Structure formats: structure tokens, C-alpha cells
Amino acid sequence: MSMRPLTLGVAGLGTVGAGVLKLLADNADVVAARAGRPVAVVAVSARDRARDRGVNTAGLRWYDDPVALAGDAGVDVVVECIGGSEGPAKALVEAALRAGKPVVTANKALLAVHGAAMAELAGSTPLAFEAAVAGGIPAIKALREGLAANNLSRVAGILNGTCNYILTTMREQGREFADVLAEAQKLGYAEADPSFDIDGVDAAHKLAILAALAFGRPVDFTSVHVEGIREVSALDFQMAEDLGYRIKLLGIAQRTEAGISTRVHPCMVPQAAPIARVDGVFNAVVAEGDFVGRVVLQGRGAGAGPTASAVVADVIDIARGRFTPVWGSAAGALAAVPSVPMSAHTGCYYLRLMVVDRPGVIADVTGVLRDNSISLESMLQRGRAPGEAVPVVLTTHECQEAAMRAAITRIEDLAAVMEKPVLIRIEPA
Amino acid sequence: MSMRPLTLGVAGLGTVGAGVLKLLADNADVVAARAGRPVAVVAVSARDRARDRGVNTAGLRWYDDPVALAGDAGVDVVVECIGGSEGPAKALVEAALRAGKPVVTANKALLAVHGAAMAELAGSTPLAFEAAVAGGIPAIKALREGLAANNLSRVAGILNGTCNYILTTMREQGREFADVLAEAQKLGYAEADPSFDIDGVDAAHKLAILAALAFGRPVDFTSVHVEGIREVSALDFQMAEDLGYRIKLLGIAQRTEAGISTRVHPCMVPQAAPIARVDGVFNAVVAEGDFVGRVVLQGRGAGAGPTASAVVADVIDIARGRFTPVWGSAAGALAAVPSVPMSAHTGCYYLRLMVVDRPGVIADVTGVLRDNSISLESMLQRGRAPGEAVPVVLTTHECQEAAMRAAITRIEDLAAVMEKPVLIRIEPA
Structure with missing residues (x-):
């Protein structure tokens, strides 16, 4: 192979940047074979020159x-x-x-927030971002190229490894959120300020990107409905088990008659669904197309190795001259499909209340649901403690989010309801 | 979009070819947006002009x-x-x-058997075959592009939907192979002559292709060790359940110190493994890379829709000018890694014997295993019927295939062993 190397400038030498340098050093041969030419880092940028990152930066500008x-x-x-x-x-x-100059980035926030402007700026210059969503899983490539012949109806995913680790540990060990979060922070699985992950913002960035690719429309982060996992309790995991569900933080983008809905929130998913079994720091992406049916991709969603794998895959595409427009189609060919607000969502719900155990309380609660045209599927009171607070769990048939919101506002006001109700949406497999 | 359409000639209007025509008609808009230009079928070839295929061929040459x-x-x-x-x-x-002229094909047999010559002939002309392996799952793209930065150590998959449907039905309904096969034939899930599927040949074709892509070496179909599913019985499914396994026909390509081993045979896989839960006509591909870790892809492995989805994805790549060498690297950059024969395989084994229930039989069997340096993990006799045939199941610790083969030859010769022993290899998750 006598071709001139493709030269890279790597900005940022944190986990991801250092991982890229390590991969290119360790796997130089396979990368050169796949790229059709050697790939060489020639320049870097980072704040601290002195820090030991475990990679050799000698000789780099x-x-x-x-x-x-x-x-x-x-x-x-x-x-x-x-x-x-x-x-x-x-x-x-x-x-x-x-x-x-072609750009490869792992930056989901940048793509989610400024993706439309970036695509316009890029034009026919490659702007690649496989590492921005689901780490090492080639999810962007799958949606934008592999499933490109399909009209997709739905894309859903476990898109944040920190949340999935916390939820998995809560389930497996029967522990409470705050306790598991503190441990995850100690182990380095969660940041000192974890809100970006546990409040769902990171997953929402990734979902906004997936939705734009899946539906061939401009990225629209501000329309994503976002809820995190702070309010899920050990008790909800026990109830989920009894009801045949697992609790996962999902990002879901769906095509409805009215437009595209995008939402990130905790979900009850049937235990038999493939996504229900994706545990720990693993991520998964499920896509449903009109011709392909359902495709499920799973793998490591973060970390130096998986992220570097995705970054260098993009570099290889650029070395080979394989070009795809940022959002899969030329800007002019993107569909102007409206976003649907969360209030228009319809689905089934899990509702957990802490109520005073006394006659008439359930009648009051179910009366409010009836007044909002919400039909109950099941009701379960856990334990008995007359005069004290006990958990009551209700699951509903399909109803409107707006109706459920109205009902909850009234249920919260009932004297016998002691805590803020916990609402978890039930998703089909 | 004013560009001249990319024109296709489609040869073969069976399930796949008719599916391609239907997809291009139904999804013309999304295909044109993703391809950057319209895609139009202008010519076809098939044996019978009169047959109604449910697609419009009027006006085509x-x-x-x-x-x-x-x-x-x-x-x-x-x-x-x-x-x-x-x-x-x-x-x-x-x-x-x-x-x-660029070619898109769904033909696994052609690629597996003549892939090296075809790649040479193709040179820099696209020869695309996403539909040849795992139907609608973008597995070729994932291995050849998405995970291209990795040295892969192992690729495994459920690659034949007919076998997976039969095995799933046997497990779920406790029925025997011949019975389920006959039903599958009636339902159109199995061919009138099913040997290509159930004897593992189709899976072996696909595995040979995956192995070449995963390890960047010339395709080598003749080295694949192939066993089908005819000898798996309802009893084995019961035993698997008790032992914590599922039985799957897997294709496995693995890099060992001695070279690349490729094999297709029934496997016991731990019930918790993602691949154990891939049931019915679904396919799955699991790849393990040094940087990315494990990636699992699952979806529909056959049928008009999924296959057309893969074929048209390849057409879109060609329309966009996205080119990848047939085996992922230029012919000169392919590694000359030797193939390892099955006799060199090491692993754990499940061995089921039908033996006469009388004292000393187990001692004879275990003596043969000891003589071949095979260490037992568990032994289980099902039921008691003095003087009659009863099933005995043995599982071993890791041992050499050659030793196991030698042991089985001697065990078959024991007077108390009434039927051909059933051997199922145990695969790690």
C-alpha cells in the first residue's frame, strides 16, 4: 500500500479522543486495509499537554x-x-x-441542537457522527443506509447506559434510586453532576438524531418530550415484575397520522420483548420498517473502545469516499412532517399512588378516571394498614395523555393521596 | 429532483425479484430521496411471461x-x-x-462458492450482496463498514429461518423433528426438498461469507464444517431446558491461534444469551470486536419484504456512489489466515445415549471418556426401566473434538448402547 496516508487532526483527548488514538495505533493494519490507505493522526488539540493519557502524542502537532x-x-x-x-x-x-474539510464527531448535543444548520454548512462535505448515538452499535449507518429503502414507522431505543445501569441494578438488587446512583457515581458509571444522563437529556439528544434519520426530516430537539428516571422506585420494580414487565428508559420516535412524536421516559415493556433483556450499560435500537419488519441492534453504548470503533468507522468511510448526506437525503428532499405534542399521545399507563387505607379511596380515584374516560385494566392494592399509607397500582387500557394528565391533577388533590403519583407508560413489545 | 433515474434490470421474478419491484413501486419517493435520484426498473428476465406475480411488469423490456x-x-x-x-x-x-456493470445479488451460494473469482472479476465495479446473509438485517454493512475498525474474534449467527422455526416449534410444542418439518412444508416455511436448509448448507454458505468479511480473508466455503438439525429430538429439548440451555442451529466463525474455524451445527446456548431468545423465522448475527465488544443484530432473515429491503439498500449505495470492495479490503490486502479443521475444535459437549438400564453401563461409558481424557461435568439418567433402553445425558468440560469423536466411536460399539449417540456442542454465551 503506497498511498499517502489520510491525515487526522483530533480535538479533545478525553476518553473518546484517547480511545481513537489508541485504536489507530493498535489496529493500524486492519484500518489501512479497510480504508484502502493508511490513516495517521498528525495533529491534536487538548487543554493540558502534560497529562498522561496512556497514548503516545510524541511528534504530533x-x-x-x-x-x-x-x-x-x-x-x-x-x-x-x-x-x-x-x-x-x-x-x-x-x-x-x-x-x-470533512468532520467526524461523537457530539450528540451538537447534532441534536444545531444539526440542521450544520447539515446546511456541510453541503457535500462529509459530516459523520456514528459515535453520537448508541456508541459502538452501527445504528446511524443501519438507519441511514442499511434500512434506507423503508418507510420507518417507529424507532425506539435504550440510549443512555448510565440510566440502564441504574435501572438494571435497582431491579436486580431491589435497591432505591438514590442509593444506586451514589454507587454508580463512585464506580465512574455516572457523572458527579448526573442530571444530563438521569433526567433524560442525553437520551433525548440521541433520539432527536435517530428520529431525523428515520423519518427523513430536519432534526427537532425542542419537540422531544423528556422525563428522567428519578421518580422510579424499588416498589415499581416489584410491581413491574408481578405485572410481567421490565422498566426501561426508552427514547421512542413514532410516525402517527398527525405527525412524528418523540419522547424519552421510563417505560414498562413486556418481559419477553428483546429490549427488555438489554441490561446494564448496553444500549439497543429497534427500528420498524414497512418492508424489513423489526430490526434490533444491541451493543455497548459508551466507553473508549466502542466509541472509538464508531469514530474510526466514519474515518474509513471518508477514506473510501463513501458519502451520505447528514440526514440521509439532500436538504430539499427532507419531509416537512410536523411534530406531535405529548398531550396527543395515546397509550396504556401504569399509575402508582400512595393512599390512606380507608373505605372509599379507590372509589374516589376510579371515579376521577371514569370522569376522564379512562378505562381500567387492573387495580392492585399492596398490603393492608388501615388508616396508613399503602401503595395502590392501577393499569389502564389505551387512553389519551391529555386525559391522563387531567385525571392525575385531580387525583393529586384527593385528601387520601399522600404522595405525588408515579406514572409510567406501558409500551407494546 | 431532475436527475436521470438509475435504471435496473431485474433477473428472476420469484419471491425476491417480485419483492424488489413491489418495494421500488411502493416506496419510490423515499428511495429517490435516499438515492439522490429516482430508481427505475426498465428490464426484467424470468421464465414465464404469463404468470401473475402481483407486480406490474407492463412497459418493461x-x-x-x-x-x-x-x-x-x-x-x-x-x-x-x-x-x-x-x-x-x-x-x-x-x-x-x-x-x-454494477451487480446487486441476493445469491449466497454464488458468493460462498465463487466469491473469490467474482471479487477478482468485479475489481472496482460494485458487487453488492447485503440480501445474501440474514435477509433484512444489515449484517454485511455492519461487518464490512460499521465494525471495520475492529479486529473481530468471533462472528456467530442464527442464519437459517427454516431451521430456527423448526427448532423453536419443537421446543414450544414438545414435538418431534419429522412432525414439525412436515407441518413447516405445508405452511410454506420449508421447501418440498428441505435438505438445503435442514442439513445446514444454506447456513454454511452464509457463514462462509460472514467469515470472509469478519476476518478480511478470501471466502472459503469448503472448509466449513456442516451439520444439520435432523438428529435433534424432543427429548434433547427437555434435557436442554433442565440444563439451562436452548438449542439453536448456529454458524460460528472464530479466530484461534491456529487460524479461522468455521462451523455450522446445533448448539446448546445458555438461556440468558441474547441469541437464545431469537425465535421462529428470525435471524441474528453476533460479532465480537477488540474495541467495540459484542454487537448483536436481529431481524427477519428471509421473505419478500426483508430481502427486497436489503437489495434496494445496495441499489441506493450504488446510486450514491458508495463503494466497498467485495470482501471489505482490496484483494491484495486480504489476510492469508489458514482454516482450522473441526478435529482441532475444543469445547464442551452434550452427549445423549440410549442405553440398556442395567448395572455397569455408565461405568463402561465413563471409562471410554476417561480413556480419551474427557472430563465429565454432569451425568443424568432419565427414568428407570431395568433391562430396557433409557436416555442418559452426559455433559463434559472443555475437551478436543478429535478426542470426543474417538470416544463416540467406541461408545457406539458398546453392546448396551442402543442408538447412534446424539452430540450437541455447548457454546458459551
Whole structure:
């Protein structure tokens, strides 16, 4: 192989950036064979030159300012591993694309928030982001190329490994959320400030990207309905088990007659569903197409190795000249499908109340549901403690989110209802 | 979109070819958006012009001889849906590639048997075959592009829907092989001559293709060890359940120190393994890479819709100019890794014997195993019937296939062993 190497400038040498350098060093041969030419990192940018990252940066050009990487005439492709929707990551990607330089990024926030503008800026310059969603799983490639012949009706996924780890541990060990979160932080599975993960924002970024690809429309992060996992309790896991469900934080994008609905929230999923069995830090993406049927992809959603695998796959595509428009179709061919608000959602619900155990309480609660045209599927009171608070779980047949919201507002006001009701949506397999 | 359409000639209008025509008619808009230009079938070839295939062939140029399609100057891309490793399918693909015309094929036999010669003939002309393995699952794309940055250590899969349907039904309904096969034939899930599927040949074709892609080496069908599912009985499913396993026909390609082993045979897999839960006509592919870890893909492995989805995805790649060498790397960059014979395999075994229930029989059997250095993990006799045949099941610790074969030959010769022993290899999750 005598071709000139494809040269990379890597900005950000945290977990992802260092992982990319390590992969390119360890797997140089296989990467060169698949890329059709050698791939060489020639320049890097990071804040601290002195820090030991376990990778060799000797001989590489060093830039304190990441944006300067884009101007390095010896850099063919810019690899952005800084992260964040604003600041230096955005400035670097913009500078590179303006210079007509291909960009590979792992930055879901940037794509979710500024993806439409970035696609416009990119035009026919590659802007690749396989690592932005579901880590090492080639989910972007599957949606944008592998299933490209289909009209997709639904894409759903376990898109945040931190949440899935916490929920899996809560279920397996019968422990409460706060307790498991604290342990996950100690183990490095959750950040010191975990809200980005556990409040569902990270999953929502990824879902916004998947939805745009699946439905061939401009990315629309602001329309994603987002709920996190803080309110799920050990008791809900016991109830889920009894009812034949597992609790997962899912991101779901669905085509309905009215438009596209996108939502991230805890779900009860049937124990037999493939996604119910995806545990720990694993991610999964389920896509449903009119010709292909259901396709399920699972694998590691984060970490240095899986993310580097996805980043370098994008680099290989660029080396081979394999080009796909950012959102799968040219901007002009994107569909102007409206987003549907969460209030228009219809589905089945799990509702857990803590109520005073006394006659008439259930009649009051079920009366409110009836007044809102919500039909009950099951009701279960756990334990007896006259005059004290006991859990009551109700599951409903399909109803409107707006009706359920109205009902909950009234149920919360009932004197016998002691805590904020817990609502978990039941999703079909 | 004012570009000239990409024109297709489709040879073979059976399930797959008719499915391709239907998809291109139904999903013309989404295909054009993803392809960047319209895609139009302009010519077809099939034996019987009069047959109603449920698709509109009016206005298409009709060729009785499929090879003539390749010579049609108005055909940009040849889509081969005839099937078979020899005859018209091979002649057509060769003619098209010689004419420098891109080919999309669903033909696993052709790729498995003649893949090396076809790749040489293709050179820089696209020869795409996503539909050849695992139907609608974008497995080829995942291995060849999505996971391209990895050294893979193992690829395994449920690659034949007919076998998986039969095995699933046997387990769920406690029925015997012959009975379920007959029903599957009636339902159209199995061919009148089912040997291609149930003897593992179809899975072996697909495995040979996956192994070549995974390990970046020339395809080598003749080295695949092949066993089918005829000898698995309802009793084995009961025993598997008790032992915590499911029985699946797997194709497994593995990198060992000595080279690449490729094998298709029934396996006991732990019930908790993702692949154990892939039931019915579904397929699955599991890949393990040094950076990405384990990735699992599942979906429909056959049928008009999923196969057409894969064929048209390849057409879209060609329309976009996305090119990948047939085996993922240029011929010169393929590794010359030797194939390892089955006799060198090491693993754990499930061995079921029908033996006369009398003192000393187990001692004889276990003595033979000891003489071949095979260490037992468990032994279980089902039921008691002095003087009559009863099933005895043994599971072993890891041992050499050659030793196990030698032991079985001696065990078969024991007077108390009434039937041919059933051997099922135990695979780790």
C-alpha cells in the first residue's frame, strides 16, 4: 500500500479522543486495509499537554486552540471529541466545514441542537457522527443506509447506559434510586453532576438524531418530550415484575397520522420483548420498517473502545469516499412532517399512588378516571394498614395523555393521596 | 429532483425479484430521496411471461435469457434474484461484471462458492450482496463498514429461518423433528426438498461469507464444517431446558491461534444469551470486536419484504456512489489466515445415549471418556426401566473434538448402547 496516508487532526483527548488514538495505533493494519490507505493522526488539540493519557502524542502537532486544527493544511479530516452543543466544539466543526474539510464527531448535543444548520454548512462535505448515538452499535449507518429503502414507522431505543445501569441494578438488587446512583457515581458509571444522563437529556439528544434519520426530516430537539428516571422506585420494580414487565428508559420516535412524536421516559415493556433483556450499560435500537419488519441492534453504548470503533468507522468511510448526506437525503428532499405534542399521545399507563387505607379511596380515584374516560385494566392494592399509607397500582387500557394528565391533577388533590403519583407508560413489545 | 433515474434490470421474478419491484413501486419517493435520484426498473428476465406475480411488469423490456440483461445498454445496474451457485445466475453476474456493470445479488451460494473469482472479476465495479446473509438485517454493512475498525474474534449467527422455526416449534410444542418439518412444508416455511436448509448448507454458505468479511480473508466455503438439525429430538429439548440451555442451529466463525474455524451445527446456548431468545423465522448475527465488544443484530432473515429491503439498500449505495470492495479490503490486502479443521475444535459437549438400564453401563461409558481424557461435568439418567433402553445425558468440560469423536466411536460399539449417540456442542454465551 503506497498511498499517502489520510491525515487526522483530533480535538479533545478525553476518553473518546484517547480511545481513537489508541485504536489507530493498535489496529493500524486492519484500518489501512479497510480504508484502502493508511490513516495517521498528525495533529491534536487538548487543554493540558502534560497529562498522561496512556497514548503516545510524541511528534504530533499540538494546538491549544482547537479551532486552529481546522486551519492546519496537513490535516485532511477533523475529528471532534470535545463534546457540548456550544463553545469550542461547535466553533471547530463550523471552521472545518467552512474550509471544506470533512468532520467526524461523537457530539450528540451538537447534532441534536444545531444539526440542521450544520447539515446546511456541510453541503457535500462529509459530516459523520456514528459515535453520537448508541456508541459502538452501527445504528446511524443501519438507519441511514442499511434500512434506507423503508418507510420507518417507529424507532425506539435504550440510549443512555448510565440510566440502564441504574435501572438494571435497582431491579436486580431491589435497591432505591438514590442509593444506586451514589454507587454508580463512585464506580465512574455516572457523572458527579448526573442530571444530563438521569433526567433524560442525553437520551433525548440521541433520539432527536435517530428520529431525523428515520423519518427523513430536519432534526427537532425542542419537540422531544423528556422525563428522567428519578421518580422510579424499588416498589415499581416489584410491581413491574408481578405485572410481567421490565422498566426501561426508552427514547421512542413514532410516525402517527398527525405527525412524528418523540419522547424519552421510563417505560414498562413486556418481559419477553428483546429490549427488555438489554441490561446494564448496553444500549439497543429497534427500528420498524414497512418492508424489513423489526430490526434490533444491541451493543455497548459508551466507553473508549466502542466509541472509538464508531469514530474510526466514519474515518474509513471518508477514506473510501463513501458519502451520505447528514440526514440521509439532500436538504430539499427532507419531509416537512410536523411534530406531535405529548398531550396527543395515546397509550396504556401504569399509575402508582400512595393512599390512606380507608373505605372509599379507590372509589374516589376510579371515579376521577371514569370522569376522564379512562378505562381500567387492573387495580392492585399492596398490603393492608388501615388508616396508613399503602401503595395502590392501577393499569389502564389505551387512553389519551391529555386525559391522563387531567385525571392525575385531580387525583393529586384527593385528601387520601399522600404522595405525588408515579406514572409510567406501558409500551407494546 | 431532475436527475436521470438509475435504471435496473431485474433477473428472476420469484419471491425476491417480485419483492424488489413491489418495494421500488411502493416506496419510490423515499428511495429517490435516499438515492439522490429516482430508481427505475426498465428490464426484467424470468421464465414465464404469463404468470401473475402481483407486480406490474407492463412497459418493461423482457428477456427470456437473463444473460441478455447484462447487454442492455439502457440498464445501469443488474439485480440478480435467480439464485444458485451455477447456471444462469453465475453467467449473468459474470457477464455484467465483465461489462463493468454494477451487480446487486441476493445469491449466497454464488458468493460462498465463487466469491473469490467474482471479487477478482468485479475489481472496482460494485458487487453488492447485503440480501445474501440474514435477509433484512444489515449484517454485511455492519461487518464490512460499521465494525471495520475492529479486529473481530468471533462472528456467530442464527442464519437459517427454516431451521430456527423448526427448532423453536419443537421446543414450544414438545414435538418431534419429522412432525414439525412436515407441518413447516405445508405452511410454506420449508421447501418440498428441505435438505438445503435442514442439513445446514444454506447456513454454511452464509457463514462462509460472514467469515470472509469478519476476518478480511478470501471466502472459503469448503472448509466449513456442516451439520444439520435432523438428529435433534424432543427429548434433547427437555434435557436442554433442565440444563439451562436452548438449542439453536448456529454458524460460528472464530479466530484461534491456529487460524479461522468455521462451523455450522446445533448448539446448546445458555438461556440468558441474547441469541437464545431469537425465535421462529428470525435471524441474528453476533460479532465480537477488540474495541467495540459484542454487537448483536436481529431481524427477519428471509421473505419478500426483508430481502427486497436489503437489495434496494445496495441499489441506493450504488446510486450514491458508495463503494466497498467485495470482501471489505482490496484483494491484495486480504489476510492469508489458514482454516482450522473441526478435529482441532475444543469445547464442551452434550452427549445423549440410549442405553440398556442395567448395572455397569455408565461405568463402561465413563471409562471410554476417561480413556480419551474427557472430563465429565454432569451425568443424568432419565427414568428407570431395568433391562430396557433409557436416555442418559452426559455433559463434559472443555475437551478436543478429535478426542470426543474417538470416544463416540467406541461408545457406539458398546453392546448396551442402543442408538447412534446424539452430540450437541455447548457454546458459551
